[in-house]
Amino acid sequence: MVRKFKLAICQSNAAGDKxxxxxxxxxxxxxxxxxxxxxxxxxxxxxxPYRTELFPAYAESYPNGETIQMLSGTAKAAGIVLxxxxxxxxxxxxxxxxxxxxGPQGELxxxxxxxxxxxxxxxxxKVRESSTLGPGNNLTVVNAGFCKxxxxxxxxxxxxxxxxxxxxxxxxxxxxxxxFNTVTGPAHWELSMRMRAVDNQIYxxxxxxxxxxxxxxxxxxxxxxxxxxxxxxxxxGLGSEIIMAEIDPVKMEEVRGRLPLLAQRRTDLYSLExxxxxxxxxx
Ligand SMILES: NC(=O)CC(=O)C(=O)O
Numbered sequence: 327m328v329r330k331f332k333l334a335i336c337q338s339n340a341a342g343d344k345x346x347x348x349x350x351x352x353x354x355x356x357x358x359x360x361x362x363x364x365x366x367x368x369x370x371x372x373x374x375p376y377r378t379e380l381f382p383a384y385a386e387s388y389p390n391g392e393t394i395q396m397l398s399g400t401a402k403a404a405g406i407v408l409x410x411x412x413x414x415x416x417x418x419x420x421x422x423x424x425x426x427x428x429g430p431q432g433e434l435x436x437x438x439x440x441x442x443x444x445x446x447x448x449x450x451x452k453v454r455e456s457s458t459l460g461p462g463n464n465l466t467v468v469n470a471g472f473c474k475x476x477x478x479x480x481x482x483x484x485x486x487x488x489x490x491x492x493x494x495x496x497x498x499x500x501x502x503x504x505x506f507n508t509v510t511g512p513a514h515w516e517l518s519m520r521m522r523a524v525d526n527q528i529y530x531x532x533x534x535x536x537x538x539x540x541x542x543x544x545x546x547x548x549x550x551x552x553x554x555x556x557x558x559x560x561x562x563g564l565g566s567e568i569i570m571a572e573i574d575p576v577k578m579e580e581v582r583g584r585l586p587l588l589a590q591r592r593t594d595l596y597s598l599e600x601x602x603x604x605x606x607x608x609x
Pocket of ligand 1: 444479480481482484504505506507510511514
């Protein structure tokens, strides 16, 4: 039964030492759970510095990698749904930017591999994720019983088709482990999160790493939760911080009742298709 719940975002910071990144994330998640959060999310690449050339060295495989073990164990110990940010995951010869989602028994609820790799050439920012990562080939919805969550990672948010397809699957919240930066963040972070919420009349939760001005890639910070009306319910600053908000399916239905955008789509004129794959990578 879908119901109200408290969602927390842990805006953790990641430096060079993988073990201490994992420990820091673990402590923050447990703290968020002790404050009543039933769903907790970590940022993109929370166990390693966001540097494409480092991803292979930090990569681990499911199920025995140390970060993956922590996520499952902590979800179970705290009795929560844990959207485990993302980490470099190795499967065969390919490294992916992957979010593992675990349930209150420590069970794997889903796995999202970043679909759109961040390859950009901006005046003050050049990134080529595809130099070390492969793209995911599926969209991800997780059913946790009391809530249905859609999971995308960072750059995926710029492709509104995915958020719409996930909304059509009946999610209440779009969960986005992300790592915008000080170039694109001021221009597009809040705008993107609010627009995906307004377009689809869903909650949007975006988790950024804390900002480290000395890092090679400076994360934007400003993790936030946006409601289905597009209002920012809570926003982090720049440092390591936990933020919380209430996700209320009744409020979402009220917005949809008054402004029935999804019901007013002209599907006789246009359509959008999720080409679901047979080899689903979600479990
Ligand atoms: N880091 C990303 O994947 C995306 C990003 O920073 C942006 O879209 O801007």
